[in-house]
Amino acid sequence: MTRLSAINLTLWRGPNCLFEELSFQVDAGSLLLVRGSNGSGKTTLLRVLSGLTRPETGHVEWCGESIEKTRQTFGAALAYFGHADGLKADLTVTHNLEFSAQLFGQSGEQIPGLLNALNLSQCAQLETRYLSAGQKRRTALARVLMSDAALWLLDEPVTNLDAAGREYVEDRLHAHVAGGGLAIAATHEDIRITSESPDEIFLGDGA
Amino acid sequence: MAEFFAMGGYAQFVWGAFGIWFVCVIFNIVAARRKFRISVERATMAAARHHHRTTRKMKQQNDT
Amino acid sequence: MNLSRFFAAIVRRELQIAFKRWGDLASPLMFFVMVASLFPLALSPQHEMLRNLGPAVLWIAALLATLLSLNALFRGDIEDGSMEQLVLSPYPLALAIFGKTVAHWLLNGLPLVMLAPALAVTYYLPVEGVRALSLTLLIGTPTLSLLGAVGAALTAGVRQSGGLLALLVLPLMLPVLMFGARATDLAGSGEQITGPLYLLSALLLLALSLLPLASAAAIRISLD
Amino acid sequence: MWNWFHKLASPPHFYRLAGIFSPWMLWSSLILIAIGTYGGLVLAPADYQQGEGFRIIYVHVPSSYLSTMIYALMAVTSGIGLIWRIKLAHAVAASAAPIGASFTAVSLLTGMLWGKPMWGTYWEWDPRLTSELILLFIYFGYMSLRASFEDISKADRAGGLLAVVGVVNLPIIHYSVIWWSSLHQGPSIKKLDAPSISGDMLWPLLLLIAASTLFFGALLLYRVRAEVLDREHNSRWVQDLLGEMPGAG
Numbered sequence: 086m087t088r089l090s091a092i093n094l095t096l097w098r099g100p101n102c103l104f105e106e107l108s109f110q111v112d113a114g115s116l117l118l119v120r121g122s123n124g125s126g127k128t129t130l131l132r133v134l135s136g137l138t139r140p141e142t143g144h145v146e147w148c149g150e151s152i153e154k155t156r157q158t159f160g161a162a163l164a165y166f167g168h169a170d171g172l173k174a175d176l177t178v179t180h181n182l183e184f185s186a187q188l189f190g191q192s193g194e195q196i197p198g199l200l201n202a203l204n205l206s207q208c209a210q211l212e213t214r215y216l217s218a219g220q221k222r223r224t225a226l227a228r229v230l231m232s233d234a235a236l237w238l239l240d241e242p243v244t245n246l247d248a249a250g251r252e253y254v255e256d257r258l259h260a261h262v263a264g265g266g267l268a269i270a271a272t273h274e275d276i277r278i279t280s281e282s283p284d285e286i287f288l289g290d291g292a
Numbered sequence: 293m294a295e296f297f298a299m300g301g302y303a304q305f306v307w308g309a310f311g312i313w314f315v316c317v318i319f320n321i322v323a324a325r326r327k328f329r330i331s332v333e334r335a336t337m338a339a340a341r342h343h344h345r346t347t348r349k350m351k352q353q354n355d356t
Numbered sequence: 357m358n359l360s361r362f363f364a365a366i367v368r369r370e371l372q373i374a375f376k377r378w379g380d381l382a383s384p385l386m387f388f389v390m391v392a393s394l395f396p397l398a399l400s401p402q403h404e405m406l407r408n409l410g411p412a413v414l415w416i417a418a419l420l421a422t423l424l425s426l427n428a429l430f431r432g433d434i435e436d437g438s439m440e441q442l443v444l445s446p447y448p449l450a451l452a453i454f455g456k457t458v459a460h461w462l463l464n465g466l467p468l469v470m471l472a473p474a475l476a477v478t479y480y481l482p483v484e485g486v487r488a489l490s491l492t493l494l495i496g497t498p499t500l501s502l503l504g505a506v507g508a509a510l511t512a513g514v515r516q517s518g519g520l521l522a523l524l525v526l527p528l529m530l531p532v533l534m535f536g537a538r539a540t541d542l543a544g545s546g547e548q549i550t551g552p553l554y555l556l557s558a559l560l561l562l563a564l565s566l567l568p569l570a571s572a573a574a575i576r577i578s579l580d
Numbered sequence: 581m582w583n584w585f586h587k588l589a590s591p592p593h594f595y596r597l598a599g600i601f602s603p604w605m606l607w608s609s610l611i612l613i614a615i616g617t618y619g620g621l622v623l624a625p626a627d628y629q630q631g632e633g634f635r636i637i638y639v640h641v642p643s644s645y646l647s648t649m650i651y652a653l654m655a656v657t658s659g660i661g662l663i664w665r666i667k668l669a670h671a672v673a674a675s676a677a678p679i680g681a682s683f684t685a686v687s688l689l690t691g692m693l694w695g696k697p698m699w700g701t702y703w704e705w706d707p708r709l710t711s712e713l714i715l716l717f718i719y720f721g722y723m724s725l726r727a728s729f730e731d732i733s734k735a736d737r738a739g740g741l742l743a744v745v746g747v748v749n750l751p752i753i754h755y756s757v758i759w760w761s762s763l764h765q766g767p768s769i770k771k772l773d774a775p776s777i778s779g780d781m782l783w784p785l786l787l788l789i790a791a792s793t794l795f796f797g798a799l800l801l802y803r804v805r806a807e808v809l810d811r812e813h814n815s816r817w818v819q820d821l822l823g824e825m826p827g828a829g
Contacts, residue, residue: 510725510742517728523724527753528749528753531753531756534760538760567745570745578738580737
């Protein structure tokens with residue numbers, strides 16, 4: 086059973102409690118939105134779920150096993166779209182994506198198509214230092230979209246996107262979830278992939 | 293007595309070494325006490341803040 | 357992709373990026389040359405004295421040049437988020453870190469090894485001394501890179517870490533420096549140096565087996 | 581056994597116990613230090629070679645011993661903290677470091693004061709003093725690294741890793757200094773050792789070693805209590821404790 090479970094997560098940052106005894110689970114074929122104001126810990130929660138940040142108490146399980154014990158299998162099942170883009174400024178868009186394709190064990194033949202769909206094909210041979218913030222976000226998004234990972238962790242996936250790009254991302258997200266994938270997105274905007282609204286958790290004082 | 297303090301001509305070295313040792317012992321006691329006092333103050337402040345927050349929460353619940 | 361292909365991909369990418377930044381690549385080397393040429397100017401260019409000081413000065417200059425290049429080893433990757441991607445990839449992080457360290461040595465250590473004989477001549481080292489210098493640097497600088505990687509990983513998340521990095525790694529690098537410089541000195545006066553060479557090799561093997569794991573652990577802490 | 585260990589490692593339990601023990605340990609260690617000092621300065625006879633100057637041994641050896649013992653303790657507790665994720669173990673390592681650094685400095689300074697009458701110079705690059713100097717650098721590195729992190733748990737893990745890497749390196753450094761100085765200097769330089777120590781010279785030394793260990797233990801407990809408060813000030817028991825008696829000391 087592909088399932089991501091958060092069990093009793095607690096994390097303090099200095100004197101502030103970001104979340105306490107937080108438990109939830111995401112099953113195959115569903116999308117979870119993490120909502121909350123700025124600084125409420127959305128990004129931190131995603132980092133905890135990915136295993137980058139260690140919670141003070143509690144743990145995260147992937148398919149029933151703690152992600153700290155199964156780093157390799159969990160890593161193979163995870164595509165992480167973080168706060169930072171993860172692009173090398175000195176390499177071209179294509180070079181950056183080809184390296185990610187290698188990490189995912191793919192040939193990278195779908196890169197031109199993806200760039201096209203994300204309206205990036207004109208900068209495919211450009212070093213990413215010359216891209217705008219929005220173009221960098223879309224390049225980073227292309228990395229997630231080309232992976233065949235079961236779990237997508239997305240930090241503000243539709244911010245900085247135009248209407249067409251946003252629609253494309255929502256379509257791909259829908260296809261991913263409909264195909265039995267899992268997705269967790271931290272966002273301050275609404276993301277609609279079906280007629281009914283997805284599950285949400287709220288962090289911080291918004292509760 | 294003067295002979296004892298003279299330390300056979302090694303007075304400056306022997307007394308210097310013992311002086312450094314006792315300064316270190318006393319410094320360590322003072323530093324540890326200071327560290328403890330600061331930690332208690334900080335924890336007291338944190339506890340007070342937490343107390344404030346919980347009472348505020350309870351108030352809100354009572355209001356609604 | 358198997359592990360050796362992954363390792364090769366990491367090294368290739370590091371080299372690719374480094375060759376786009378000639379300035380960053382050249383400055384530690386220039387530093388090495390300059391520090392080495394400051395000593396004869398500050399002291400007095402007497403052959404005898406320079407020959408005595410040469411091994412130590414050249415080794416210390418190499419050590420400082422390595423230190424200078426270390427500060428940026430992981431910083432860029434952490435700032436732009438590509439380290440997160442490596443940590444979350446299904447491959448062992450220690451291998452990725454090791455790949456980056458190997459690339460660091462190829463780009464910084466190896467040029468030092470190749471430059472050193474030219475500088476040794478300006479210190480009037482005898483032929484045996486020059487050979488010993490190259491040999492000890494060849495075995496010693498990889499250990500320096502591996503040790504430095506641990507320090508760079510520990511301080512990667514810290515602002516203003518230059519001085520801290522030096523404070524952390526210089527004591528750890530001391531044995532390499534002592535064996536390297538002393539062996540060069542001994543060889544210059546016509547003695548056998550197989551002993552220190554074996555010791556340097558042993559240090560390298562120990563560093564190879566343990567330090568990439570320590571660096572990987574340090575990177576996880578810095579990213580947290 | 582395991583149960584007992586877990587109970588001791590629980591912060592509130594430790595905090596209470598350490599609060600009871602540390603004053604007793606501190607006072608008894610101070611009394612023993614006073615007795616040992618009297619024994620070393622007054623009762624012990626002068627050495628037939630070094631005269632009265634040998635009395636520096638009574639402060640140099642205990643502080644040298646403490647400097648290495650404390651680092652070993654830091655490495656072990658850091659390892660425990662990293663492997664089993666016990667906050668208390670990290671707190672012990674963090675508390676031990678400043679005490680260890682101060683005794684390392686004392687060991688260096690008293691060694692220099694001993695070296696002047698022995699060698700005719702305050703500083704000689706002899707293996708023991710050199711290793712002690714590098715140990716001091718390592719202590720400073722550990723403390724600066726800890727200080728550069730705002731988050732205590734990050735400081736714990738980073739410092740712990742450095743302590744463990746350092747403990748592998750210390751013997752390497754020590755033996756390379758010995759090798760290096762064996763090439764350097766002839767046998768004319770004598771090491772800082774008391775030659776053929778007799779019984780009435782020995783007992784103050786042993787007493788001072790034991791007393792300074794006890795003194796370290798008392799300080800350690802005192803400091804670990806503070807570190808426990810730093811790590812736990814969000815938890816219920818600390819709030820209850822400090823709420824009951826404000827400014828508890």
